[in-house]
Amino acid sequence: DTGVSQNPRHKITKRGQNVTFRCDPISEHNRLYWYRQTLGQGPEFLTYFQNEAQLEKSRLLSDRFSAERPKGSFSTLEIQRTEQGDSAMYLCASSLSALAGEQYFGPGTRLTVT
């Protein structure tokens, strides 16, 4: 296993379009996190999963955002009706420990909304 992977690495879309990102965590990791990072800022927590259950959602995650992890393995993050303010790097991380253990980050998906 080579680590956490994310696809696509870059996405350019027009305002109003829907986009979907995929994250494949390290295979034995049961926790999966999504973050958003804008230029010059640290990552902001969006949501996380314990296996297939979505246990926490940030207030940042508006109703245009939805995340799934249907089989407790890969996860998808969908943004509907994208806005220019959605332009950011979307990071995925996974971890094994049940007590907020060390996270392993993917390379991120950079979204540009024009």
Added chain:
Amino acid sequence: KNEVEQSPQNLTAQEGEFITINCSYSVGISALHWLQQHPGGGIVSLFMLSSGKKKHGRLIATINIQEKHSSLHITASHPRDSAVYICAVSNTGNQFYFGTGTSLTVIP
């Protein structure tokens, strides 16, 4: 006010210098994490600690739980250490809070 504050925001050092990056937090935590982010976005976890001190090679991380403060030290800095260093804290609810990062540039 952010839950995690880092200082300085930007740091330039000469190769070989001893570097310190500071992190203060205002929430209860189960662990503190130091992360390294290179241009292009990749983030690597350097340390996870809940007390005391940890050392990996030239990197040392310390935490003072009572003062809610942590420091990351780099000894004998090298240009390849140039990156953004991010402090993050996690709580028992598995929420992570991140600082805005310290951009380090080490000049040869």
